Amino acid sequence: MFSLTLVLSALLCLTVSNALPANNVQHLQARTCGNPGDAVPFFAANGGPIQDYVASTAVAAMQSLVGAQGFTFLGVTARVFTTQETSTVPLYMVYLVTNGAVSDHIYTIDQGEYQALLEIGYRDEGIQAYVYPTQICGSVPWYAVYNAAATEHFFTTDEATRASFLATAGWSDQGIVAYVLPTNCTDSG
Structure with missing residues (x-):
């Protein structure tokens, strides 16, 4: 009986110890990821007299750009956080103001x-959102491209859009700015 009890105890121990890492992984993910339900749309617009790209979580700012300033609303480029969440950093x-007009916006997580x-x-607009510095928690790259002749940056999560810009003369790749949640993000993270 002693040996059967010992074997059953050992099997139970193995079963429990093998189950712990899976539970720990889920627990770690919960501690590592921000709550995707807290993410909000990151709206984008492009245009105005100098074809500037702007992204913001503020609906009123987008309405002003599109209405009064002649920008074209591009939609939701990503989902971001408006307050610091687990593992996020400020964006x-x-x-830049050139000849009295705003000519270029740049977004960065690099201090x-x-x-x-x-x-x-360049003039400071402060923290616009909180994003991931690495690709975790279901995030996707937010790319930057740049046209030096136009002093213009454009940002996108869409690889086809990025490729289209890079295939156009004058545009160069500036890599990944940050990692953001995709526009089709669900609470599953």
């Missing part, structure tokens, strides 16, 4: 780049 926005842009004359 800063700066803008060194953020400070360098301010030092060369």
Whole structure:
């Protein structure tokens, strides 16, 4: 009887110890990811007199750009957080004024780049959202492309849009700015 009890105890121990990592993984994911239900639309617009790209969580800002300033509403580019969530970092926005008009907006999570842009004359718009610095929690890349001749940045999660810009003369790849939740994000994360 002793050996049967020992064997059953060992099997039970193996079963429990094998189950723990799966539970720990789920627990770690819960601690690692922000709540996708807290994510909000990150609206995008492009245009105005200088064809500037702007993204914002603020509906009123988008309405102003599209209505009074002649921008074209591009829709929801991603889903982001408006408050810091687990594993997220600030997404800063700066803008450049050329000849009295805003000519370029740049978004970055890199504090060194953020400070360098301010030092060369970009103006601070502060934290626009909170995003992931790495591809975790069901996030997708938010790409940047740049046209030096036009001093214009464009941002997208759509690889076909990015490829289209890069196939057009003057546009260059600036890589991944951050990782955001896709527009079809569900609470499953």
